[in-house]
Structure formats: C-alpha cells, structure tokens
Amino acid sequence: MSQAQAKTAVITGAAGGIGKELARRMAQRGVNLVLVDLNEDALKSVVRELNLEDASSLIVTADVSKEEDVQNYVNKAVEKFGTIDYFANNAGIEGPMGLIEEQSVKALDLVYNVNVRGVYLGLQYVIPVMKKQKSGAILNTSSLAGLMGAPGMSPYIMSKHAVVGLTRVAANEVAPHGIRVNAVLPGTINTRMMRQIEANSGSADDFKVANEAATPLGRYGEPQEVAAVMNFLLSDEASFVTASLYTVDGGMMG
Numbered sequence: 001m002s003q004a005q006a007k008t009a010v011i012t013g014a015a016g017g018i019g020k021e022l023a024r025r026m027a028q029r030g031v032n033l034v035l036v037d038l039n040e041d042a043l044k045s046v047v048r049e050l051n052l053e054d055a056s057s058l059i060v061t062a063d064v065s066k067e068e069d070v071q072n073y074v075n076k077a078v079e080k081f082g083t084i085d086y087f088a089n090n091a092g093i094e095g096p097m098g099l100i101e102e103q104s105v106k107a108l109d110l111v112y113n114v115n116v117r118g119v120y121l122g123l124q125y126v127i128p129v130m131k132k133q134k135s136g137a138i139l140n141t142s143s144l145a146g147l148m149g150a151p152g153m154s155p156y157i158m159s160k161h162a163v164v165g166l167t168r169v170a171a172n173e174v175a176p177h178g179i180r181v182n183a184v185l186p187g188t189i190n191t192r193m194m195r196q197i198e199a200n201s202g203s204a205d206d207f208k209v210a211n212e213a214a215t216p217l218g219r220y221g222e223p224q225e226v227a228a229v230m231n232f233l234l235s236d237e238a239s240f241v242t243a244s245l246y247t248v249d250g251g252m253m254g
C-alpha cells in the first residue's frame with residue numbers, strides 16, 4: 001500500500017503495554033503510526049521491536065498534559081502524513097493508593113492532568129483535523145474503573161469516570177462530521193501499570209488472587225486482548241459504532 005493511500009493513526013501511551021500492542025496490530029494492517037509517549041527511550045525500543053524503522057512511523061516525545069506538546073504531536077502527524085484517521089487517546093497513570101482522606105490534592109492534580117486534561121487536550125487538537133477531513137475514529141482509554149467504584153484509588157477512578165463522560169459528549173458533538181468516538185474499558189491487564197497497582201496495594205499476591213477471583217474468566221487479560229478490540233474500533237469495520245463503552249474485562253463487570 002502506498003503511503004498516500006494508507007491511513008494514519010496517532011497512539012498516545014504508545015510505549016506502554018497496551019499502546020505497544022495496538023501499534024503492533026495497526027502496523028500489521030499497514031497503518032502509518034505516530035507513536036507518542038513521555039518515555040523517549042521506550043518509544044525507540046518499540047520502534048525497534050516492531051520493525052517500524054521506515055517511513056511509515058514517527059515517534060514524538062510528549063507530555064500529554066502539556067498543551068504545547070499536544071499541539072506539537074498533532075502538527076507533526078499532519079505534516080508527515082497529511083491526515084489523522086485514527087486516534088488512540090490512551091496515555092494514563094495510576095496514581096497512588098489510599099483512602100480519600102489519605103490522598104493528597106497534589107496526587108489528584110497529577111492524575112487528572114494526565115488522565116483527564118491529557119485526553120481532553122488530545123480531543124481539542126485532533127477533532128479539528130478530523131472535521132476538515134469529514135472522517136475519523138477516536139478511541140479514549142477509560143477503564144472498568146470508569147464504571148465501578150472500589151476503595152483506595154479515588155483519583156484514578158474519578159479520572160476514568162470523566163473519560164466516559166467526555167467520550168459521550170464528544171461522540172454526540174462530532175457525529176454530524178462523520179467522526180466516531182468510543183471508549184475502551186479494560187479490566188485487570190498484565191502491564192507495568194498493573195504491576196505498580198499490585199505493589200501499591202501492599203500485598204501483590206492477595207491483590208492478584210482477589211482480582212482473578214472477581215473475574216469470571218479467572219485470570220488477568222493480556223494487552224494483546226485489549227489491543228484486538230481497540231484495533232477493531234479504530235477501523236472501518238466499526239463504522240456504525242459510536243458513543244459506545246467497550247469493556248474488555250473477562251466478565252468482571254457482568
């Protein structure tokens with residue numbers, strides 16, 4: 001497929017567990033990739049591991065909570081590839097564990113800056129590009145924590161509920177322009193983030209056992225299993241799907 005015909009995707013958090021697997025899937029479909037992350041070394045490793053060292057990919061180091069960085073990754077994507085057909089608004093952080101009265105406002109701001117402000121800024125800069133094209137698909141990464149409560153992670157859980165609300169608003173706003181917006185809501189997935197949440201819980205083993213027991217399929221999910229659903233939503237196969245919340249959670253919500 002020539003580069004002119006190929007579609008282009010921007011993936012934030014592309015150096016992380018889920019983002020990297022989405023990049024792998026989309027590269028297999030011949031999609032040009034703009035890989036965005038705070039961690040430049042990890043981005044370079046992803047490019048090497050996925051054999052993306054050709055003209056079909058671009059890495060942009062960015063902090064998604066900073067407006068100038070978001071403007072920059074969007075501008076670079078358009079400069080290099082001309083369009084943004086798919087946008088995985090995926091970067092996120094877990095924040096600390098603790099009851100509400102033990103959490104600091106600083107931690108709340110930190111988590112909100114990345115998980116809410118970062119996702120919001122991404123929409124603010126990508127939507128005008130897609131409106132001009134009169135097409136596009138956006139996928140925000142929320143979490144099962146965007147639908148459920150649990151003790152100990154109020155900043156994260158609140159932030160992921162916000163992503164659900166934002167997805168619904170955005171989907172309604174941009175549908176007349178031929179743009180779809182959905183959210184993926186992973187359950188417990190084997191990535192760095194989950195290792196950190198386990199460690200923060202005080203007893204990684206107990207945390208894992210309890211979560212596996214709460215999951216009808218009886219195990220954590222793999223990032224590839226989330227990426228498969230994301231890849232579908234960021235494709236023309238999902239042409240009638242918008243404002244939807246896709247849980248990928250082994251049945252935990254059910």
Ligand code: NAI
Nearest residue numbers: 013015016017018038063064091092143186188189191193
């Ligand atoms: P991860 O920690 O492996 O990947 C997250 C990536 O985001 C990292 O590469 C990190 O460098 C990047 N990042 C963090 N802050 C950033 C910033 N300010 N600017 C740019 N990049 C930044 O975690 P994972 O699991 O791949 O997470 C991806 C998304 O999935 C997150 O939004 C997370 O909240 C969500 N999620 C993950 C679940 C899990 O069980 N692993 C469950 C539900 C949702």
